[in-house]
Amino acid sequence: EVQVVESGGGLVQPGGSLRLSCAGSGFTFSDYTMNWVRQAPGKGLEWLSYISGSSYTIYYADSVKGRFTISRDNAKDSLFLQMNSLRAEDTAVYYCARRGVVAATFYMDVWGKGTSVTVSS
Amino acid sequence: QSVLTQPPSASGTPGQRVTISCSGSSSNIGSNTVNWYQQLPGTAPKLLIYSNNQRPSGVPDRFSGSKSGTSASLAISGLQSEDEADYYCAAWDDSLDGVVFGGGTRLTVL
Numbered sequence: 052e053v054q055v056v057e058s059g060g061g062l063v064q065p066g067g068s069l070r071l072s073c074a075g076s077g078f079t080f081s082d083y084t085m086n087w088v089r090q091a092p093g094k095g096l097e098w099l100s101y102i103s104g105s106s107y108t109i110y111y112a113d114s115v116k117g118r119f120t121i122s123r124d125n126a127k128d129s130l131f132l133q134m135n136s137l138r139a140e141d142t143a144v145y146y147c148a149r150r151g152v153v154a155a156t157f158y159m160d161v162w163g164k165g166t167s168v169t170v171s172s
Numbered sequence: 173q174s175v176l177t178q179p180p181s182a183s184g185t186p187g188q189r190v191t192i193s194c195s196g197s198s199s200n201i202g203s204n205t206v207n208w209y210q211q212l213p214g215t216a217p218k219l220l221i222y223s224n225n226q227r228p229s230g231v232p233d234r235f236s237g238s239k240s241g242t243s244a245s246l247a248i249s250g251l252q253s254e255d256e257a258d259y260y261c262a263a264w265d266d267s268l269d270g271v272v273f274g275g276g277t278r279l280t281v282l
Contacts, residue, residue: 146217158205
């Protein structure tokens with residue numbers, strides 16, 4: 052079964068750091084671009100970042116640029132999101148999502164169940 | 173404020189056809205394909221439509237998508253109670269170099 056599973060969420064104080072992980076299985080992880088998307092409580096979806104299969108191409112949303120770092124370890128079929136200088140507005144469920152393979156179109160076809168991050172003192 | 177604009181809510185009765193609109197600009201919908209995601213209550217988003225009008229395997233043909241210029245729409249025919257969910261449109265934005273989402277539309281089946 053193709054799936055991705057996030058972990059690493061929790062409660063962190065403002066200004067603190069947290070590292071999220073996402074484990075892929077059922078597919079050749081290194082062949083796929085991976086994404087992080089978040090959803091604040093009661094709010095909509097917000098794309099955060101993507102990393103190509105080789106890690107050559109990386110993009111960030113302006114809201115997290117300079118504070119969050121995306122990375123991957125293809126040998127371990129894993130994706131990461133290092134989150135620094137966390138703010139209350141970073142409180143959200145964080146989803147890992149795989150980019151689909153149809154050329155010339157950007158969509159996310161496999162989503163995890165998410166991991167919850169709460170930034171509060 | 174979301175880059176893509178969707179109505180916050182929509183409703184219909186079982187069996188009806190409903191449409192949800194998504195409005196963008198030349199840098200996103202106008203130059204890239206549109207995707208739709210369904211989020212059932214308390215669950216993760218699920219891909220519903222990709223590349224404007226393509227359905228992934230397993231998505232009923234009651235769901236269809238279209239795009240014209242800088243707008244797109246999702247149509248659901250033969251509405252069922254299990255279609256009650258939040259629906260999001262999304263597209264790549266060439267100016268922002270990232271994915272942009274609509275604010276989401278909550279569909280209620282009356």
